[in-house]
Amino acid sequence: MSSVTFDRVRKVYGDVVAVDDLSLTVDDGEFMVLLGPSGCGKSTALRMVAGLEEPTSGDIALGNQVVNRVPPKDRDIAMVFQSYALYPHMTVRANIEFPLKARKVERSVRVERVEAAAETLGLSELLDRKPGQLSGGQRQRVAAARAIVRRPQAFLMDEPLSNLDAKLRVQTRIQLVQLHQQLGTTFLYVTHDQVEAMTMADRIAVLHDGRLQQVDRPSDVYDRPANAFVARFIGSPPMNVVPATITIDGSALTLNIAGLALDLSTKFRPEDLKAGDVLLGIRPEDLIPAEDGLQATVLGVESLGHEAHIVAQCGGHQLTARIANPRGSLPHASDVMRFAVDADDVHLFDATSEQRIADSTSS
Amino acid sequence: MSLSQTRMSLNDGAGTYFRSRRARVSETLWAYAFLAPSLVIFAVFVFYPLIRTAHQTFYQPGLYPDAPQRYIGWEQWTDVLGDSDFHATILRTLLLSLMTVLPALVLGLLLAWLVNQPLRGMSLFRIVFSTPVATSVAVASLVFLILLNPQGGILKVDWLTRPTPALMSVALTNVWQNLGITFIIILAGLQSVPDDLIEAAKIDGAGPWRRLRSVIIPTISPTLMFAFVILTIVSFQTFGQIDILTQGGPQDATRVIVYDIFTNRGSDPGAAAVKSIVLFGGLVLLTFIQFAALNRRVHYGD
Numbered sequence: 001m002s003s004v005t006f007d008r009v010r011k012v013y014g015d016v017v018a019v020d021d022l023s024l025t026v027d028d029g030e031f032m033v034l035l036g037p038s039g040c041g042k043s044t045a046l047r048m049v050a051g052l053e054e055p056t057s058g059d060i061a062l063g064n065q066v067v068n069r070v071p072p073k074d075r076d077i078a079m080v081f082q083s084y085a086l087y088p089h090m091t092v093r094a095n096i097e098f099p100l101k102a103r104k105v106e107r108s109v110r111v112e113r114v115e116a117a118a119e120t121l122g123l124s125e126l127l128d129r130k131p132g133q134l135s136g137g138q139r140q141r142v143a144a145a146r147a148i149v150r151r152p153q154a155f156l157m158d159e160p161l162s163n164l165d166a167k168l169r170v171q172t173r174i175q176l177v178q179l180h181q182q183l184g185t186t187f188l189y190v191t192h193d194q195v196e197a198m199t200m201a202d203r204i205a206v207l208h209d210g211r212l213q214q215v216d217r218p219s220d221v222y223d224r225p226a227n228a229f230v231a232r233f234i235g236s237p238p239m240n241v242v243p244a245t246i247t248i249d250g251s252a253l254t255l256n257i258a259g260l261a262l263d264l265s266t267k268f269r270p271e272d273l274k275a276g277d278v279l280l281g282i283r284p285e286d287l288i289p290a291e292d293g294l295q296a297t298v299l300g301v302e303s304l305g306h307e308a309h310i311v312a313q314c315g316g317h318q319l320t321a322r323i324a325n326p327r328g329s330l331p332h333a334s335d336v337m338r339f340a341v342d343a344d345d346v347h348l349f350d351a352t353s354e355q356r357i358a359d360s361t362s363s
Numbered sequence: 364m365s366l367s368q369t370r371m372s373l374n375d376g377a378g379t380y381f382r383s384r385r386a387r388v389s390e391t392l393w394a395y396a397f398l399a400p401s402l403v404i405f406a407v408f409v410f411y412p413l414i415r416t417a418h419q420t421f422y423q424p425g426l427y428p429d430a431p432q433r434y435i436g437w438e439q440w441t442d443v444l445g446d447s448d449f450h451a452t453i454l455r456t457l458l459l460s461l462m463t464v465l466p467a468l469v470l471g472l473l474l475a476w477l478v479n480q481p482l483r484g485m486s487l488f489r490i491v492f493s494t495p496v497a498t499s500v501a502v503a504s505l506v507f508l509i510l511l512n513p514q515g516g517i518l519k520v521d522w523l524t525r526p527t528p529a530l531m532s533v534a535l536t537n538v539w540q541n542l543g544i545t546f547i548i549i550l551a552g553l554q555s556v557p558d559d560l561i562e563a564a565k566i567d568g569a570g571p572w573r574r575l576r577s578v579i580i581p582t583i584s585p586t587l588m589f590a591f592v593i594l595t596i597v598s599f600q601t602f603g604q605i606d607i608l609t610q611g612g613p614q615d616a617t618r619v620i621v622y623d624i625f626t627n628r629g630s631d632p633g634a635a636a637v638k639s640i641v642l643f644g645g646l647v648l649l650t651f652i653q654f655a656a657l658n659r660r661v662h663y664g665d
C-alpha cells in the first residue's frame with residue numbers, strides 16, 4: 001500500500017491545458033474522490049497515475065518513488081475502467097487471472113487468489129461465463145475482482161458506476177466502500193457525481209478547468225465550500241449564489257440584499273469583511289418560508305414527495321428553496337412569498353476572486 | 364411502397380410480423396427487383412460458364428478439326444483424377460498456397476501492428492505498406508523478374524531456373540502482391556480494438572508481446588479469419604506471376620492447377636474442365652472448412 005502524490009503536475013494537449021498545476025496527496029489507505037464537471041481533467045489526472053499519460057511537467061509519486069517514467073506494468077496499481085474493459089474472449093476466471101499470469105505468478109497461487117477475489121465479489125458461480133453473458137453489475141464486479149486479485153498499492157477507478165442503473169449504483173457504492181474497508185488500500189476514484197463523492201469519499205478533491213478547487217472531507221466541502229464554484233457544484237439543488245452588498249458601521253456588519261438587511265455580526269468578524277460588493281451563498285434548505293424576510297415571486301414548484309423545491313425570483317436573481325417533508329399546500333407560480341435567512345447559514349465569497357470569506361466558525 | 368419503408372422492414376424483422384400478407388408479398392417482389400441486376404450478372408458470368416464447364420467434363424474434342432465433340436462420360440473424370448501428374452499439381456498448389464498465406468498473414472499482422480503504434484510519422488508507413496494494393500499482377504511480377512534476373516538483376520540470383528527456388532519466388536511475388544490488402548484488412552481490424560482493452564492489459568502487467576498474443580489477436584480473430592480465407596482463395600488462383608516469371612517451369616516446378624488448366628485448354632479441354640471443377644469444388648470446400656473450424660474459436664464480440 002502506498003500514498004499517491006501529485007506535485008505541481010501539469011498536462012497539456014496541444015493548446016488544451018487538461019490538468020493545471022495540480023498538487024495533491026492521497027494518503028496511504030485513503031479513499032479519495034476526484035470530483036468535477038465533464039472535461040475538468042479528472043480522467044487525465046487518473047491516467048497519469050496509471051502511467052497511460054505522461055505529465056507535461058511536475059511529478060507523480062507512488063509512496064516515495066517518483067514514477068513519471070515508469071511504465072504502467074511496473075507501477076503496481078490497478079484500474080477499473082468506465083467501460084470495465086473486460087477481455088471479451090476470456091472467461092470470468094481468465095479475466096481475473098490475467099494480471100497474475102502477466103506477472104508470472106505461480107499456478108497454484110493464481111488459482112487460490114482468483115477464487116478468493118471471486119469470493120469477495122460474489123462471483124464464484126460465474127467463473128466460467130464470458131463477459132458477454134453477464135449483466136452490467138456483474139461485469140462491474142468482474143472488473144473490480146480483476147483489480148483486487150493482484151493486491152496492488154493503489155486502486156484507480158474512472159467513473160466505474162456510470163453504466164449501472166440508479167438502484168444498482170446505490171448497492172455498488174456500498175459494496176465499494178466495504179471493499180475499501182476490507183482491503184485498506186488507497187483508492188483514487190473519479191466521478192462527476194457529487195452523490196458518489198459525498199457518500200464514499202474520505203476526502204473529496206474538487207477540480208474545475210484542470211485546477212484543484214478544494215480538498216476536504218465531504219462534510220467540509222458541503223459546509224465550507226472554498227469558493228463560489230464549489231458552492232454551486234455541490235448540493236442538490238446546489239447553493240444559491242447571488243450578488244449582495246455589505247455595509248460596515250463601527251462593529252455593525254450588515255448584508256443588504258433585495259431590500260433585506262441582515263445583521264452578520266454573529267458569524268463574521270469586521271476584520272475579515274470590507275464594505276461593498278460580495279457574493280452571498282445560501283443553501284436551499286436554509287431558505288425557510290416565513291412571515292418576514294426575503295421577498296420573492298414564485299416561478300415554479302417541483303415536488304419530489306419527500307421534499308419540494310421552490311424556484312423563485314428575488315431582486316433580479318433566481319433562488320431555490322428546499323422544503324423537507326412538505327405537508328399541506330405548496331405555493332403556486334406567481335405567488336409572492338417570504339423566506340427567513342439566518343445569519344449563521346450565510347456563506348460569503350469575494351465578489352471578484354469568488355474565494356470564500358473567512359468567518360468566526362472557521363479554524 | 365416507398366424505398367425507406369422497404370429498408371425499414373428489411374432491418375426490423377419484428378416489425379414485419381404484424382404486416383398484412385399482401386404487404387409481405389409486395390415486399391418480396393421489391394427485394395427481387397433490387398437483387399435482379401446482380402442476379403443477371405451472376406447468371407451470365409458465373410452460373411452459365413459453370414454449367415458449361417461441368418457439361419464439358421463429359422466430352423472430348425472430335426478426332427479431326429470441325430468434327431463434333433465425342434461423349435465419353437465419367438471416363439474423363441477417372442482419367443484425370445487418377446493422373447499422378449495431376450496429383451503432383453494439386454500438392455504443388457497446396458504448397459504454394461501455404462507459402463503464400465502464412466507469410467502474408469504474419470507479415471501483414473506484424474506491419475499493421477507496428478504501424479498502429481501511436482508514434483509520429485506512422486501515417487507515412489501506412490501509405491507505403493498499402494501501395495502493393497494498387498499494383499497489378501503484371502507490374503508486381505515484372506518487379507520480381509527484374510529483381511531476380513541472374514544477369515542484369517538487382518539480386519543477381521538464379522532462382523527462376525531451379526525448381527524449388529522458382530516456386531518460392533512465385534510465392535514471394537504472391538506475398539508481396541497480397542501484403543498490401545492483408546495489411547489494410549488487418550489494420551482496420553486493429554483500429555477497431557477498443558483502446559481501453561489495450562490500456563487495461565498494460566496496467567494488468569502485459570508487455571507488448573503478451574498484449575498482441577492474448578488480447579489483440581483474439582479480439583481481431585474475425586478479421587484474421589477473413590484475411591486468411593481471402594488469401595487462400597487468391598493463392599489458389601495464382602496465374603499471372605507464373606505466366607510472367609516461369610511459365611510453369613522449370614520442370615513443371617511451378618505448374619499449379621490454374622496454370623495446368625491454362626495449358627490444357629486447347630489440347631485437352633475436357634481435362635481442363637474437370638480440373639476447373641475440382642478447383643472450384645476444392646475452394647468451396649476449403650472455405651466451408653475454414654469458416655467451420657475458425658468459427659468455434661473466433662470471438663465475435665458480445
Ligand SMILES: Nc1ncnc2c1ncn2[C@@H]1O[C@H](COP(=O)(O)OP(=O)(O)OP(=O)(O)O)[C@@H](O)[C@H]1O
Binds near residue numbers: 040
Ligand atoms: N488525448 C487527448 N487529446 C487532446 N485533448 C484531450 C485528450 N484527452 C483529454 N483531452 C482534453 O483534456 C480535457 C480534460 O479531459 P478529461 O478526459 O481528463 O476530462 P474528464 O474530467 O475526465 O471529463 P469526463 O467527465 O467527461 O470524463 C478536456 O478538455 C479534453 O478535451
Ligand SMILES: [Mg+2]
Binds near residue numbers: 042043044158
Ligand atoms: Mg473522464
